[in-house]
Amino acid sequence: xxxxxxxxxxxxxxxxxxxxxxxxxxxxxxxxxxxxxxxxxxxxxxxxxxxxxxxxxxxxxxxxxxxxxxxxxxxxxxxxxxxxxxxxxxxxxxxxxxxxxxxxxxxxxxxxxxxxxxxxxxxxxxxxxxxxxxxxxxxxx
Amino acid sequence: xxxxxxxxxxxxxxxxxxxxxxxxxxxxxxxxxxxxxxxxxxxxxxxxxxxxxxxxxxxxxxxxxxxxxxxxxxxxxxxxxxxxxxxxxxxxxxxxxxxxxxxxxxxxxxxxxxxxxxxxxxxxxxxxxxxxxxxxxxxxxxxxxxxxxxxxxxxxxxxxxxxxxxxxxxxxxxxxxxxxxxxxxxxxxxxxxxxxxxxxxxxxxxxxxxxxxxxxxxxxxxxxxxxxxxxxxxxxxxxxxxxxxxxxxxxxxxxxxxxxxxxxxxxxxxxxxxxxxxxxxxxxxxxxxxxxxxxxxxxxxxxxxxxxxxxxxxxxxxxxxxxxxxxxxxxxxxxxxxxxxxxxxxxxxxxxxxxxxxxxxxxxxxxxxxxxxxxxxxxxxxxxxxxxxxxxxxxxxxxxxxxxxxxxxxxx
Ligand SMILES: Cc1ncc(COP(=O)(O)O)c(C=O)c1O
Numbered sequence: 001x002x003x004x005x006x007x008x009x010x011x012x013x014x015x016x017x018x019x020x021x022x023x024x025x026x027x028x029x030x031x032x033x034x035x036x037x038x039x040x041x042x043x044x045x046x047x048x049x050x051x052x053x054x055x056x057x058x059x060x061x062x063x064x065x066x067x068x069x070x071x072x073x074x075x076x077x078x079x080x081x082x083x084x085x086x087x088x089x090x091x092x093x094x095x096x097x098x099x100x101x102x103x104x105x106x107x108x109x110x111x112x113x114x115x116x117x118x119x120x121x122x123x124x125x126x127x128x129x130x131x132x133x134x135x136x137x138x139x140x141x
Numbered sequence: 142x143x144x145x146x147x148x149x150x151x152x153x154x155x156x157x158x159x160x161x162x163x164x165x166x167x168x169x170x171x172x173x174x175x176x177x178x179x180x181x182x183x184x185x186x187x188x189x190x191x192x193x194x195x196x197x198x199x200x201x202x203x204x205x206x207x208x209x210x211x212x213x214x215x216x217x218x219x220x221x222x223x224x225x226x227x228x229x230x231x232x233x234x235x236x237x238x239x240x241x242x243x244x245x246x247x248x249x250x251x252x253x254x255x256x257x258x259x260x261x262x263x264x265x266x267x268x269x270x271x272x273x274x275x276x277x278x279x280x281x282x283x284x285x286x287x288x289x290x291x292x293x294x295x296x297x298x299x300x301x302x303x304x305x306x307x308x309x310x311x312x313x314x315x316x317x318x319x320x321x322x323x324x325x326x327x328x329x330x331x332x333x334x335x336x337x338x339x340x341x342x343x344x345x346x347x348x349x350x351x352x353x354x355x356x357x358x359x360x361x362x363x364x365x366x367x368x369x370x371x372x373x374x375x376x377x378x379x380x381x382x383x384x385x386x387x388x389x390x391x392x393x394x395x396x397x398x399x400x401x402x403x404x405x406x407x408x409x410x411x412x413x414x415x416x417x418x419x420x421x422x423x424x425x426x427x428x429x430x431x432x433x434x435x436x437x438x439x440x441x442x443x444x445x446x447x448x449x450x451x452x453x454x455x456x457x458x459x460x461x462x463x464x465x466x467x468x469x470x471x472x473x474x475x476x477x478x479x480x481x482x483x484x485x486x487x488x489x490x491x492x493x494x495x496x497x498x499x500x501x502x503x504x505x506x507x508x509x510x511x512x513x514x515x516x517x518x519x520x521x522x523x524x525x526x527x528x529x530x531x532x533x534x535x536x537x538x539x540x541x542x543x544x545x546x547x548x549x550x551x552x553x
Contacts, residue, residue: 001492002547011550034488035505035518057518059486060548115492 001115002060005108010060015070019043019051025139027131029124036062036121040069040128044136049073049081054128059121061112066125068105078133085126092119150438150446151527157181159528166499166533171316171345171477171506171524173367176431180371183430187423195422196396196413210422213429214412220432221343221362222353223379230385230415231425234376235344236266238363239310241378241415242340243270245388247308250338253279255307258337260285260293261514262315265507267342267363271310280307287514290469291318295326302334309337313346313362317506317522318468319477321350328358338384344368344376348526349447349475351440360384370435370527371428375421385411392417435527443527447476450525454478454534461541467520476525479506482541485548487521493547497540499523499533 018024018041028039038056042049052074054066065088073081087102094113112122153159155177159167167175191205198204218226232238247270251257257271261284275282283306285298293311302309309331314321324341331339340361346352347362348369354362361384365376380388390397390408394417399407408414435443451471455478458464463483468474482490487503494501502522505512512518523537 002489007548010548033504035509035512036486036488037518059488061489118488118492121488 001111001118003108003111005105006060006064006111009064009067009105013054013063013067015053015067015074016055017053018055019053025132025136027128027133027135029128029131031058031062031120031124033117033120034059036124038062038066038124038128040066040125040132042073042129042132042136044078047078049076049078052129054125056125058124059118061109061118061121062124065109065122068109069125069129072104072106073129078136081129082133085130088126089123092122149528149530150442151177151434153528155179155434156528164498166497166536168523168525168529168533168537169500169502170348170526170529171368171475171522172502173373174348174370174526175528176372176427177370177434179434180427180430184372184423184427187426192423194419206422209426210420213422213425216429217377217425217432218379220352220436221347221364221379222355222357224355225382227410227412228382228385229377229379230412231375231377231420232363233374233421234365234367235264235342235363236365238361238376238378239266239270239340239342241391242310242338242361242363242380242388243274244391245415246338246384247271247274247278248391249389250387251275251278251280251307254305255280256283256301256303256305257281257308257310258283258285258298258301258306259310260298260312261287261510262291262293262312262317262320263310263508263510264312264316264342264344265509266344267310267312267340268510271308274308281305284510285311287320287511290320291315291467291511291515292320292469292473293322293327295323295330298327299330299334302330302337304335306331306335306337308340309335310340310342312342312344313352314343314349314475315468315508315511316345316477317508317511317520318479319345319474319524320469321473321475324357324359332358345475345477348435350444354379366424366428366431369428369431371431372424375424375428382411385415388415390414390417394418396420438527446527447525447529448472450529450531450534451476451478453531454523454537457534457538458541462545464541467515476529478523478525479520480522481517481520482545484550485544487519489548490521490541490544493544494521494537494540497536497543499536499540501537 347364491503
């Protein structure tokens, strides 16, 4: 599970810090098992995620997952971000996910599936992202 | 180095799970203990020879079940120093015991304007029942703060005590960091300043320290069987007769009644008044076997064994970079090593240790108010018991070094 890819993102996470400004939509999740928390903020430009960042504390899996998330969804259409979240979820459940659906660094999360107690750690930033996108949908005029 | 052999106080072979997993280093006994074969045998023996509903049949088998249950109560009460065994009420464990006291005594005695005093060390089981009682009664919850090494700050505790204090509920031993409460001192303070109900959470006291209820001077003492080599689902609370008399029944049904009229009922005597429904007789019998096992080991020896392991662990870990160990020195601490390691989240530690067959707990230990005060969301916790030995500690240290290697920051 502790592949170099995960450790690299953990040591130097990308996308740290929430975007600022009135147009930020935020999702927040807590892991009741360990008390860790995760906030993900997005700014949309039309149907595209123009800016994304996270704030929180967590284990290497949570932090690496959040870091990879920001790389993966920045400047991507909202529908694609949602599809990516679904693909990550499938990966974490141990399902086979095709390379076209989910590639790059994120594939390193596949190892987490073997540790059911840790799946929640990897999932947390993605749930926070979906919350943020949901909030954005709710407030759109 | 402390002069110590590798031997545990109790042979691993007595514990089927440990015997079947010779490479396993089980260091999570504060969460639940492993069970000796004698306990499993006692439960099987009850179901195989004496199974009937206690108190409810006019036949010999039912009498055998009733006798076995009664005998278990006597054995356990005696082990915890209560001469009057009818003052021991069985519950599912400490959590249910605290809810019992908060309801059976608290609901009728705590009123608006009163105060309930707890401490920042408490397990949620001895925190939330009082918090919620205070809320519903309009009373004020007061929290005694801690010293820098996570012992109850007795000066602060004393400053909270007044004629308004109706309940003082405090842990005997902290599950999260191991601090042992100086009970005699607390009793003296509470009795000097209040006429409050004094409740001790013995979930971690009963398994690890000699307990003499009649000498302690507290009103209620709660415990969980599964933490002292017994089965899950059984525990209890011992109270003084005078305090039990002040309690109202809190759960209603079979066994706890004396007579049921159409419009009202009268209540059975202690302890049955507070044990509604079919009791968990089989697990009570199992727990009695567990306390016989502990009695044979001798609780003073149990305590000494844990202190020796704790000191051995502290020596092995001394000088480890980035290691913070919480709690007081070994003479004021139970066999609990609660710590954080710089750059390694407790969850990551637990996973890596698991890969080395070392079972520890990582998390908030059901003590979120304490974690907030420590300024962390979680700690890693290794905890010892009678079957632990220095090899377990060695495996822990080895795995910690490995975790540190994996997570070491890469030099720029
Ligand atoms: C100090 C303390 N109090 C209360 C409890 C609750 O015990 P149980 O879960 O057995 O009811 C525990 C155990 O988790 C504990 O360690």
